[in-house]
Amino acid sequence: MMSELLRIEFIDDNFTVEKSEDYQLFIQLGEIRNQLSILDNSHALLLLLSWQNDLEEDRVNHLLNLPYKSKQIIYNNNNILLIPKELYTEQQNIYYLNLLCLSKQQHKLLGNSTCNQRIQCLYSAPYDTLRAVENMYKEFDVISRSAILLNVLQKQLRGEDTVLAINFEESASDFTYFESGELIYHAVQPTVDADEFNFFLLTIVEQLNIKLVDTSILVTGKVDEKSDYYKRLTKYSTRVRFLDLTDQVQCSNSLIIDKLYRNVTLLGLSCV
Numbered sequence: 001m002m003s004e005l006l007r008i009e010f011i012d013d014n015f016t017v018e019k020s021e022d023y024q025l026f027i028q029l030g031e032i033r034n035q036l037s038i039l040d041n042s043h044a045l046l047l048l049l050s051w052q053n054d055l056e057e058d059r060v061n062h063l064l065n066l067p068y069k070s071k072q073i074i075y076n077n078n079n080i081l082l083i084p085k086e087l088y089t090e091q092q093n094i095y096y097l098n099l100l101c102l103s104k105q106q107h108k109l110l111g112n113s114t115c116n117q118r119i120q121c122l123y124s125a126p127y128d129t130l131r132a133v134e135n136m137y138k139e140f141d142v143i144s145r146s147a148i149l150l151n152v153l154q155k156q157l158r159g160e161d162t163v164l165a166i167n168f169e170e171s172a173s174d175f176t177y178f179e180s181g182e183l184i185y186h187a188v189q190p191t192v193d194a195d196e197f198n199f200f201l202l203t204i205v206e207q208l209n210i211k212l213v214d215t216s217i218l219v220t221g222k223v224d225e226k227s228d229y230y231k232r233l234t235k236y237s238t239r240v241r242f243l244d245l246t247d248q249v250q251c252s253n254s255l256i257i258d259k260l261y262r263n264v265t266l267l268g269l270s271c272v
Contacts, residue, residue, distance in 0.1 A: 005052040006059060007033075010256045015046040020066040026266045027137065028074040028145075029053065031170050036063065037266040044250035048263065064137070073137055074265050075110075076169065077123035077144040078188050085113065088120040096122055112147035114154060119183070121147040148270040149174055149220075150186060155269070156243060157181075157218070164210060165243075166201075167264065168221035168229060173197055175204055184208065194228035201232070212237045219243070220264040245269070 015038065023046065028035045030053060038047040051057045079100045093109045100107075107124045114121060123144045133142070153165050153176055161181060167174040171192055177185040185208055191197040205212060217240045223229050233240045245260040249267050260267065 005055055006049065006057050007051070008047075008049045010045065010048040010251070010253055012044065012046045012252055014040070014044070017062075017066055020068055023068055024268050025063075025068045025071045026074065026268060027072070027140070028266055029076065029133070035263070035266055036060065037263065037268075038063075039249075039268050041069075042250065043248065043268065045256070045260075045267070048256070048266070071137075071140045073133060073140045073142045074148060075123070075125060075133075075142050075144050076172070077125075077146055078172070079124045080144070080146050080186070080188060081122040082183075082186060083120045083122060085118055085120050088122075093122075097124065100124055110142065110144065112143055114147060114150045119150070121150060123147075143270065145169070145265055146174065146186060146188065148265045149176065150183070151270040152243075152264055153178070153218075154183070156245075156248075160216065162214065163216045163218055164205075164212075165218040165220070166233070168219075168223040168227075170222070173200070173229075174221075175200070177204070177208055177210065191229070194232050197229050198232050201236075205236075215239065216241070220261045222262060224259075224262075 022041055024039050026037045032053065033050045034053045035050045037045065039045055051060050079102065081096055081099065094104055097104050097107060097109055102124050107126055108130055109122055109124055111120050111122045113119070121144055123146065149167055157163050157178055163178045165176040171190060173189050173191040175185065175187050175189060189200040191200070215237070217233055217237050219230065219233070219240060220243045243261040243264060245264065245267065246257055248269060249260055251257040
């Protein structure tokens with residue numbers, strides 16, 4: 001019997017362990033459960049599953065030990081800085097850590113470029129956390145959630161004018177604002193409940209002088225139309241929509257393809 005700790009949300013008939021060297025593997029670490037996705041070269045989703053992160057699961061361990069074309073860990077960053085690429089050098093990292101009020105003895109500063117190569121997305125990771133991740137997931141590349149989101153949004157929103165994009169994860173929301181096609185703002189905010197989310201939403205709207213009536217709101221992540229977060233958004237705007245990824249990812253299950261926005265960071269759409 002399958003362990004109740006393991007949830008196989010989708011598996012394609014074409015998935016075979018013998019072809020793993022042609023696949024891309026992605027893992028997103030969560031507070032309670034981790035998620036894993038596997039895609040092939042044609043960007044077809046072959047496997048999507050989750051498991052309780054504090055317990056061993058033999059099937060997951062078997063998947064992790066297969067050879068892959070690429071293996072990536074999505075790091076749920078909180079402390080981030082966006083630096084114009086032409087202004088960034090690694091020699092300045094100590095100053096960026098100071099700006100984040102973090103100690104170089106306890107934290108490492110990591111970075112990923114956005115796909116247009118104009119922005120360096122810097123984020124911190126405690127050394128203890130980073131060592132634990134590297135020991136458990138050997139030979140994985142670590143990529144920040146913010147960098148992935150920025151890459152996806154920059155590609156998907158090309159040609160659109162003004163958009164406020166909100167991605168929902170466990171106890172956090174990523175707010176990203178584009179004006180006249182240019183990135184204006186990106187930040188990660190805690191969202192324990194809908195009231196806290198509402199506070200940050202209205203604060204960001206006020207500070208950036210966003211006119212919600214004229215702004216398209218793009219929603220991704222762990223949210224649906226029944227969510228209190230979604231209902232709060234529809235109180236302020238009639239232009240709320242979920243990100244449509246049906247042209248970007250192939251999937252043989254219609255229920256999964258309609259909900260791809262829930263797993264946007266796990267779908268290999270980043271060109272970091």
